[in-house]
Amino acid sequence: KYIPPEDGANIVLTIDETIQYITEREVEKVYKERNPKSVIAIVMDVKTGGILAMTSRPTFDPNKYTDYPDKNRRNIAINDAYEPGSTMKIVTAAMALQENIISPERRFFCPGYIKVGKETIGCSNRTAHGSQTFAEVVANSCNVGFVEIGLDIGIPTFYKYLYDFGFGNPTGIDLPGEAAGILVNQKNAKQIDLATMSMGQANAVTALQILNAVSAVANDGKLMKPYLVKQVIDNEGNVIKSVEPKVVKEVISPEVASKLRLALEGVVSDGTGKNAFIEGYRVAGKTGTAQKVSPTGGYMANEYVASFIGFAPADKPQIACVVVVDAPQGYPYYGGWVAAPVFKEIIKDSLRYLEVPIYEKEPNQEEAEANNMVVVPDVVNLPLSEAISTIKARGLDVKVSGTGNIVWQQNPKPHTKIARGSQVIISLSPLDPAQNSGEVTIPDLQGKSMKEVAKILADLGLHLIPEGYGLAYEQLPEAGKVIGVGSTVRVKFQPVSE
Numbered sequence: 001k002y003i004p005p006e007d008g009a010n011i012v013l014t015i016d017e018t019i020q021y022i023t024e025r026e027v028e029k030v031y032k033e034r035n036p037k038s039v040i041a042i043v044m045d046v047k048t049g050g051i052l053a054m055t056s057r058p059t060f061d062p063n064k065y066t067d068y069p070d071k072n073r074r075n076i077a078i079n080d081a082y083e084p085g086s087t088m089k090i091v092t093a094a095m096a097l098q099e100n101i102i103s104p105e106r107r108f109f110c111p112g113y114i115k116v117g118k119e120t121i122g123c124s125n126r127t128a129h130g131s132q133t134f135a136e137v138v139a140n141s142c143n144v145g146f147v148e149i150g151l152d153i154g155i156p157t158f159y160k161y162l163y164d165f166g167f168g169n170p171t172g173i174d175l176p177g178e179a180a181g182i183l184v185n186q187k188n189a190k191q192i193d194l195a196t197m198s199m200g201q202a203n204a205v206t207a208l209q210i211l212n213a214v215s216a217v218a219n220d221g222k223l224m225k226p227y228l229v230k231q232v233i234d235n236e237g238n239v240i241k242s243v244e245p246k247v248v249k250e251v252i253s254p255e256v257a258s259k260l261r262l263a264l265e266g267v268v269s270d271g272t273g274k275n276a277f278i279e280g281y282r283v284a285g286k287t288g289t290a291q292k293v294s295p296t297g298g299y300m301a302n303e304y305v306a307s308f309i310g311f312a313p314a315d316k317p318q319i320a321c322v323v324v325v326d327a328p329q330g331y332p333y334y335g336g337w338v339a340a341p342v343f344k345e346i347i348k349d350s351l352r353y354l355e356v357p358i359y360e361k362e363p364n365q366e367e368a369e370a371n372n373m374v375v376v377p378d379v380v381n382l383p384l385s386e387a388i389s390t391i392k393a394r395g396l397d398v399k400v401s402g403t404g405n406i407v408w409q410q411n412p413k414p415h416t417k418i419a420r421g422s423q424v425i426i427s428l429s430p431l432d433p434a435q436n437s438g439e440v441t442i443p444d445l446q447g448k449s450m451k452e453v454a455k456i457l458a459d460l461g462l463h464l465i466p467e468g469y470g471l472a473y474e475q476l477p478e479a480g481k482v483i484g485v486g487s488t489v490r491v492k493f494q495p496v497s498e
Helices: 017-034 062-067 085-098 134-140 143-153 155-164 191-198 207-218 254-270 340-353 365-370 384-393 450-459
Strands: 010-013 038-045 051-057 108-110 113-116 119-122 130-132 222-224 229-233 239-242 247-250 284-293 299-312 319-326 373-375 397-401 407-411 417-419 423-428 439-441 463-467 471-476 482-484 488-494
Touching: 017 038, 017 051, 017 319, 017 340, 017 450, 038 207, 038 340, 085 134, 085 143, 085 155, 085 191, 085 207, 085 254, 085 284, 085 299, 108 134, 108 143, 113 143, 113 191, 119 143, 119 191, 130 134, 134 143, 134 254, 143 155, 143 191, 155 191, 207 222, 207 254, 207 299, 207 319, 254 284, 284 340, 299 340, 319 340, 340 450, 384 397, 384 423, 450 463, 450 488
Parallel strands: 397 423, 463 488
Antiparallel strands: 010 229, 038 051, 038 319, 108 130, 113 119, 222 247, 229 239, 284 299, 299 319, 373 417, 407 423, 439 482, 471 488
């Protein structure tokens, strides 16, 4: 009996192709530059748990998978567990704040080491931090302070929160082969285990587990279930299944989450995470540099896992990202030097792509005259309808000059401050593709990322030939030239100097 085949369904992923591109680009860059054993990066929507990007190195070509070793085909973002190091201090701090173990007036004294039983644990600074507030302990990633905090929490409470934050169990993401991580057996845990766990050693977690836990801090204490498939659709376009975001548990209160976000913002602005700072955005995060476990027992002398985890904007979080670099070659090998710059580029370009507005500080009394000022948005190269709505959303009026559908120029310039209610004049491209079938005017592409340039040119029916990476600084033909649809534009990019 012949049984005719039935078409399968289509799936819609939470993956954002642009954010995935940005993440792939930055991971490939650090993989080539620092020659590590592996690199992992994941970007998550903190409000839903949806995975916006996930990648790792080494990788393989699916069209020639037999040319690569089996290990390259593993999804190490969810398959492999590692000791997270200081990124785990975020969870320790959350426990202490939620249990009211840390009071605002408490100070911690760091002489450079702390004794736990017969063992001596050195500080991350290798010297003494001296007297510190809790915020300074977090910003300085002080081992001594966190060991003190961990010992105060106690073993039973510490483990309760580990499980509440999702450690020791798979997150339940809709991908095969997810690991549960490895926790020290609670029945056998001693004070020295508690001390090392509180600063991120002894326990092993997956990159997805630690990202999900930290995303709970960004999400007012709500731990979400990560997911990748958003919808299942049949061949006629009917939605068979929709996946809704799921709150697993509220692990800490919104008030505690807010306090911790502020402390983590200090890590980036004043602490070990300065290389993750992004001009114009408030960023919160934590560095991690963990010793690697030796196959023969103990820890390796010269191999480390460098990582950075964080979210942005710190005051109204939207996306979180973790970057894990296993055994980077060369010096420095610290998370703040190796992983933080990767995080910075991923988050910076993602925020720009998502059109998250830059942070505007609240004016003080001395700046009262600026109370009614707003920042002019950048609408150059945007479609007319989108440009108008963007400008009006800032409380500004719009005057349109010319014909067409793409914004060619604007006055005042983007990012300048003007009085609320003022007028922004936008000039439309005299030769945009909506009005002309064969020719277009090349816009000014300087200062834009490769993805932005590619999108702008694609919208105009042009092809990009890129050179280098970073931001555009030179283009050929020049801005203002009129060329035929389907032509190529050569654009040179260069990294932004830090």
